Amino acid sequence: xxxxxxxxxxxxxxALLIVLVISIFPLIYSLTTSxxxxxxxxxxPARFVGFGNYTELLQNPRFWNVAWTTTIIAFxxxxxxxxxxxxxALALNRRVPGEGLFRVSFLVPMLVAPVAVxxxxxxILNPTMGPLNELMTAFGxxxxxxLTQTRWAIGAIISVEVWQWTPFVIxxxxxxxxxxxxxxxxxxxxxxASPWQQFWGITFPMMLPISVAVVFIRLIESYKIIDTVFxxxxxxxxxxxxxxxxxxxxxxxxxxNLGYTSALSFLFLIVIxxxxxxxxxxxxxxxxxxx
Amino acid sequence: xxVRNLKGSGRWWALAGCLLWLAFTFFPLYWVAITSFxxxxxxxxxxxxxxxxxxxxxxxxxxxxLSGARGQFYNTFIASTIVGLSASVLATFxxxxxxxxxxxxxxxxxxxxxxxxxxxxxxxYLLGRHVxxxxxxxxxxxxxxxxxxxxxxxxxxxxxxxxxxxxxxVFWFVSQxxxxxxxxxxxxxxxxxEMGKMGFKLVDTYTGLTFAYIAFxxxxxxxxxxxxxxxxxxxxxxxxxxxxxxxxxxxxxxxLPMSKPGLIATxxxxxxxxxxxxxxxxxxxxxxxxxxxILVAGQNSQRGDEWWSISAAxxxxxxxxxxxxxxxxxxxxxGLLLGAIK
Numbered sequence: 001x002x003x004x005x006x007x008x009x010x011x012x013x014x015a016l017l018i019v020l021v022i023s024i025f026p027l028i029y030s031l032t033t034s035x036x037x038x039x040x041x042x043x044x045p046a047r048f049v050g051f052g053n054y055t056e057l058l059q060n061p062r063f064w065n066v067a068w069t070t071t072i073i074a075f076x077x078x079x080x081x082x083x084x085x086x087x088x089a090l091a092l093n094r095r096v097p098g099e100g101l102f103r104v105s106f107l108v109p110m111l112v113a114p115v116a117v118x119x120x121x122x123x124i125l126n127p128t129m130g131p132l133n134e135l136m137t138a139f140g141x142x143x144x145x146x147l148t149q150t151r152w153a154i155g156a157i158i159s160v161e162v163w164q165w166t167p168f169v170i171x172x173x174x175x176x177x178x179x180x181x182x183x184x185x186x187x188x189x190x191x192x193a194s195p196w197q198q199f200w201g202i203t204f205p206m207m208l209p210i211s212v213a214v215v216f217i218r219l220i221e222s223y224k225i226i227d228t229v230f231x232x233x234x235x236x237x238x239x240x241x242x243x244x245x246x247x248x249x250x251x252x253x254x255x256x257n258l259g260y261t262s263a264l265s266f267l268f269l270i271v272i273x274x275x276x277x278x279x280x281x282x283x284x285x286x287x288x289x290x291x
Numbered sequence: 292x293x294v295r296n297l298k299g300s301g302r303w304w305a306l307a308g309c310l311l312w313l314a315f316t317f318f319p320l321y322w323v324a325i326t327s328f329x330x331x332x333x334x335x336x337x338x339x340x341x342x343x344x345x346x347x348x349x350x351x352x353x354x355x356x357l358s359g360a361r362g363q364f365y366n367t368f369i370a371s372t373i374v375g376l377s378a379s380v381l382a383t384f385x386x387x388x389x390x391x392x393x394x395x396x397x398x399x400x401x402x403x404x405x406x407x408x409x410x411x412x413x414x415x416y417l418l419g420r421h422v423x424x425x426x427x428x429x430x431x432x433x434x435x436x437x438x439x440x441x442x443x444x445x446x447x448x449x450x451x452x453x454x455x456x457x458x459x460x461v462f463w464f465v466s467q468x469x470x471x472x473x474x475x476x477x478x479x480x481x482x483x484x485e486m487g488k489m490g491f492k493l494v495d496t497y498t499g500l501t502f503a504y505i506a507f508x509x510x511x512x513x514x515x516x517x518x519x520x521x522x523x524x525x526x527x528x529x530x531x532x533x534x535x536x537x538x539x540x541x542x543x544x545x546x547l548p549m550s551k552p553g554l555i556a557t558x559x560x561x562x563x564x565x566x567x568x569x570x571x572x573x574x575x576x577x578x579x580x581x582x583x584x585i586l587v588a589g590q591n592s593q594r595g596d597e598w599w600s601i602s603a604a605x606x607x608x609x610x611x612x613x614x615x616x617x618x619x620x621x622x623x624x625x626g627l628l629l630g631a632i633k
Contacts, residue, residue, distance in 0.1 A: 003395060003396060003397065004396065004397050005396060005538050007537070007538040007539055008392045008396035008397075008398070008538075010539070011388045011389060011391060011392035011396070011542070012388070012389045012392040012393070012398070014385045014388065014389070015385050015386055015388065015389035015464075015509050015513065016389070018385065018502070018505060018506045018509060019464060019467060019506055019509050019510070020435075020439075021435070021506070022475070022479065022502070022503065022506035022507070023467050023470070023475070023506070024412055024435065025431060025478055025479070025482050026470070026474050026475040026477075026478035026479060026482075027470075028412060028413055028416050028431070028434075029427075029478045029481065029482070030474045030477075030478055031413075032413075032416070032417060084312070087308065088308070088309065088312055090305075091305035091306075091308060091309055092309075094305065096302065096305040096306050096309055097302070097306050098306070098309070102309050102313065104616065104617060105313060105316065105317065106312070106313075106316060107616045108316065108317075108320070108613055108616045109316055110563075110616075111563045111567075111612040111613065111615060111616050112320075112567070112608075112609050112612060112613070113566070113567035113569075113583070113584050113587065113605075113608045113609065113612070114567060114569065114584075115567075115569055115584040115587050115588045115605075115608070116323075116584075116587050116605035116606075116608045116609050117319070119323075119587060119588075119590070119601055119602075119605050120319045120320075120322060120323045120602075120605060121319070123322065123323070123326060123598050123601075123602070124318075124319060124322055129334060129338060129598070130338060131322065131338040131340070134338050163315065163316070163319070195301070220468075220469060224471060224472055224473075226473070226569070226570060227569040227570070227584070227588070230569075230588070231588055244471075245471065245472070245473045245570075248471070248473045248474075248477075249473055252473070252477050253477070253574070261477065262474070265471050265473060265474035266474075268471045268473075268474075269469070269470065269471055269474075272469060272471070273469070276469075
């Protein structure tokens with residue numbers, strides 16, 4: 001039960017004010033400048049251009065390229081994170097030997113700075129000094145240019161994302177698995193349901209709401225990816241691994257093209273919102289079916 | 292024998308899978324640890340794996356790093372620690388208060404008041420900036436104050452339209468995380484620069500960076516702590532209320548001590564977020580309050596292939612958080628983190 005007491009204002013206002021101050025300015029500023037032509041270097045007075053920045057962006061092949069790269073990285077990485085994370089969480093939930101140790105150690109990547117992870121990845125993937133290429137050569141594969149060829153570079157970024165964020169999926173799904181009731185499984189065991197049937201008939205449907213939330217969070221966070229790409233490839237070769245945030249950074253902080261950057265950010269926000277809404281709309285019937 | 296335990300060969304397959312994942316997880320960490328003890332020759336001459344067998348470990352990289360030959364290492368470490376600790380303590384504290392209020396008290400905000408706030412803030416800013424000719428910061432401050440005053444005033448009088456409840460407020464807080472951070476970081480940089488012109492230096496200062504981190508951690512803190520408070524038994528608080536204990540004493544004297552595990556876990560998650568954060572630090576600091584991720588990223592461009600010193604710097608950023616992971620895992624069983632996702 002909630003109650004009413006004037007002291008509640010004292011509790012909520014500090015947080016409310018801080019978030020309001022910090023969030024309203026970026027919103028107002030970027031929305032208004034997105035309709036203007038504004039450059040800081042060289043300084044050009046602001047000029048109202050309406051949807052000019054937006055149409056220019058939508059006609060720029062680089063924008064579509066960047067959006068496509070980000071989408072590929074986000075979707076493949078989140079899919080892998082979910083599949084691996086679910087399998088590991090299942091194993092931990094079923095008391096695999098040494099489960100206590102695994103639990104602690106599987107958490108670690110999540111807490112490591114993405115910048116540091118990317119630097120370590122660069123070392124491991126280095127063509128001459130890195131261990132991975134030596135291993136590949138030992139097995140008779142050619143020495144691969146992991147970070148300088150588009151496909152391999154995207155693959156490398158995805159692996160780093162999977163390494164870093166699968167622990168989050170494990171953590172969340174494991175917490176969810178631990179709340180599933182035992183009696184359903186006991187009944188299924190009496191009916192001689194195979195583990196495969198038990199998983200698709202009981203575990204997966206019951207875990208669906210949590211899965212939806214976890215995948216949603218990861219998807220949105222993955223779209224914001226910048227630090228790993230920044231360090232690992234810098235967007236290269238060329239612009240082939242550039243992501244949305246990195247593109248915005250280049251335009252904003254390197255070229256100081258503010259109107260353009262703001263328009264880009266709002267397109268970015270729209271892309272994320274649309275993907276989020278479509279995702280929830282597709283899954284809604286399944287969620288309601290299993291309620 | 293519980294149905295939950297694995298039996299027969301499945302058990303060993305699961306173990307094999309987990310060990311494989313463990314190797315994948317720990318190999319990079321092992322690699323960075325041994326590389327930091329390699330000599331320059333040991334790195335360039337191709338990969339080596341086992342200290343004392345494959346290569347002779349040296350302390351060159353570490354002594355260089357700790358003696359300050361590789362940039363302002365101590366300064367950065369101290370700045371990171373101060374900003375990280377204070378931002379997460381303050382965010383946990385302020386966020387817990389708000390989360391508690393959102394769990395135990397009734398809030399009603401008229402949708403129309405919210406609309407008034409946004410419209411007046413936008414309109415006032417545009418008016419001040421482009422019609423009256425004030426500077427950016429001035430027009431923003433006035434627009435903000437006017438919008439807030441009008442919104443609060445309008446909530447006192449009777450207005451038509453739907454009411455927003457506690458859940459909507461929580462959703463508003465959490466939705467702040469959806470905003471692309473690059474927009475926020477860049478706009479914040481400009482706002483701080485404008486404030487600097489007015490005499491309040493915020494770029495590359497403790498206040499500016501910490502304030503930004505508090506604001507961006509609050510949504511996570513509120514989200515986590517709300518579920519934690521909701522799970523606390525309300526009877527204790529009701530008993531205290533019967534005895535006429537004021538609400539603020541209930542919160543500080545009873546609720547906070549009861550939720551220690553949740554507070555610690557939330558604090559640690561926030562600390563990890565702030566400690567590893569890259570984008571805001573990149574925009575809002577330049578030298579004095581630079582944080583570790585910026586220093587580590589900078590090693591890359593400055594030092595090229597000097598892996599030994601890069602590894603040592605990366606380890607300094609990694610180790611404190613790995614130690615924390617050990618502590619954090621003790622709270623994993625409490626079910627706290629499950630509550631967070633419902």
